[in-house]
Amino acid sequence: MLKPRSLRGLILLLVAVPTTLVLVAGSLYDYLAAQRPATEAYDQALFSATLVLSQHMEPADGGARLRLPPAVEAALRTDRVDRVFLGVYTLDGRFVGGDPGLPLSPLSPLSPLSPPAPAPLDAGEPRRAFDAQLGGEPVRVAQARLPSQAGEHLFVVVETLGKRSGMARQLVANALVSNVATIAVITLTVLLAAAVGLRPLVRLREQLMARSYRDLRPLEVSDAPTELAPIVHEINSLLQRLDEATGTQNRFIANAAHQLRTPLAGLKTQIELAREQALPPEASRLLGQAHGATERLARLISQLLALARTEAGPSGDELQPVDLAAVLGAGVQEWVPSALALDVDLGFELAPAVVRGDPILLRELAANLIDNAIRYAGPGSHVTVRSRQSGGMPRLEVEDNGPGIPEAERPHVMERFYRVPGSSASGSGLGLAIVGEIAALHQARVELRDAHAGRGLRVLVTFPASGTGSSSPA
Ligand SMILES: Nc1ncnc2c1ncn2[C@@H]1O[C@H](COP(=O)(O)OP(=O)(O)O)[C@@H](O)[C@H]1O
Ligand SMILES: [Mg+2]
Known part of the structure; x- marks a missing residue:
């Protein structure tokens, strides 16, 4: 069973194959059908020539002879493509004048060696045309039994097939060109139709691709x-x-x-x-x-x-403009005491940075980063929390001068329940996973970097430009 991988290919196959077959059959038919009238027209010209021959017969001693004026003979024999032979024979096939040895019947062409053929045309059939061979070359023969001044004779005009096969070639070429053009047009149309028809599928795919996994x-x-x-x-x-x-x-x-x-x-x-x-x-x-x-x-x-x-959490539609500086400012009272309790110097550098977001979730995000910084950097350390615009994008930053996270561990710490082996402070491994989830909800990017001082961790959360943020130097 046919199992195409592409719908477009299948449609093309189903349309192109039958169309090609129909066109090929049709042009074959056209070719054959056109041959008949064309052949008849060419034959008619040969019969006219027999008539001309018959008008140039005259009685001679004991018989008849052909007396063709040179101008008439030249006119009859001259053809752009083909060679023409003219002959007059008695009704029982004996040569009288013109070219001897012309074929008188379709089946057994007369050669100079073979005996004279029986009367090729009987009284009931005054004229006929047929294919024959002359000197090994295929020819068309027109015969007519016509009266003349010197009695009734058989007038024969023979022509080589140059014009006729030329015409056949022309017919085939014409059919080929028009068929190839038709097939090309049909193929293009089908491809276009398939592309247009499949567009909704592409749109559906784009819709699905643009979705976050939360957007249901x-x-x-x-x-x-x-x-x-x-x-x-x-x-x-x-x-x-x-x-x-x-x-x-x-x-x-x-x-x-x-x-x-x-x-x-x-x-x-x-x-x-x-x-x-x-x-x-x-x-x-x-x-x-x-x-x-x-x-x-x-x-x-x-x-x-x-x-x-x-x-x-909220889907993209329900997010509202929120200033990170305001979110962080509101948490200061909560975070400073726990920093003091651990003897950590917690500082804030807050510049306006407006994001589209959920203030409660953003505060949860900041709380987890600040909590980590305080607990892992430990007594005597410095922790700085910043909000600002950086390159047109709102950014939240938490930096400490504690032990930091080794490069190799950074890809893992965002996973749920993952803790760096040997972490001193107690914890569940959920903090950074929560940060990641909330960031994803806001289409924000989380980066873990070395602190500016060289020792410690700097976490950057960069939000997409909201268009409502007032910018300040990065
Ligand atoms: N500021 C930091 N300095 C050093 N290590 C950190 C810091 N923040 C997080 N980590 C490491 O990342 C791991 C994961 O953090 P988190 O997801 O918040 O879980 P938890 O704090 O409950 O262990 C922690 O176990 C810790 O080893
Ligand atoms: Mg934590």
Whole structure:
């Protein structure tokens, strides 16, 4: 079974092959059909010549002879292409005048050696034309039985086939040219039609390609042609099911995280209360560890919540103009105390940088980067948080002078639950994954670079130019 890889190829095949066959058959028919009238026209000219011959017969002693004036003979014999032979014979085939040895019947051409043929034409058939051979060359023969001053004779005019085969060649060439042109036009038309017809498919592909994996809105159906509409509908219903499934999953994570929070908060309070009691040192140490564990757990839960919120986050349409400087400024009160607690010098350099975004998610992004910088750079370090326009693009930057992340680890740290082996501070490995998710939602690019000072990490989050940002020197 035919299994074409290209629709265009299939259509072309289905159209071009039958068309070519029809055209070839048609031109063969045309050629054959045109031959008949053309042959008859040429034959008619030869018959006219026999008539001229008959007018130049005169009686001679005991018979007849042909007396052709040189001008008439020249006129009869002269042809641009072919050689012409003229002869007069008796009705039973004996030579009288002109050229001897002309073919008198189609089947057995007379040669000078063969005996005279029987009367080639009977009384019922005054004239005929046929193909024959003369001296090994194919010729056309016209014979007519005509009365003359010297009685009834057989007048024969023979012509070589130059004109006729020339005409045949011309017919074939004409048919070929017009057929090749027709096939070319049909092929081009089919290709054009296929290109135009397949355009909706290309548009559909472009629509799908331009999508982010979060964008599960239905595809545009209105301009899809009838044949494509069911496919678009199916894709849309798949997208809808996917959207519902994702929503359910995110709600589950959010709910679970939320449900875990309350008992955890209770547990933490109880541990804190218990630590206030006078306890043996060993019990006090264990309670301290339990307290640290509840804190890590609370953090993990809040990060899971953040991730679920990001996944359920706004689609491109719901983003609004947000100034990164304002987002960062609003978080200062929250972040500075935790920096102080770890003896980290946390500084802010905030210039206006407006992005299209979600302020809550952007704050979550900054919080994760700042938290990492403070905890991994550690006591005595410097952390600088910046917002600015860089090359027309809004950018958020968090730089520290801590240990940094080795080049080889950088591709991995953005993955969920990945932590650089041997990382000292406690953590879940979710922070940078959340940063990546939120950045993707804003079509922003995250880069991990060396700090300016050479030691430490500099994280750049570059947003697409929003067109509403006021620019300041980069
Ligand atoms: N500012 C930083 N300096 C050094 N290492 C860092 C920094 N930020 C992140 N890392 C490394 O990247 C890993 C992943 O970070 P993250 O996704 O926030 O997870 P977590 O902080 O919970 O370990 C961390 O374990 C740490 O090793
Ligand atoms: Mg972290």
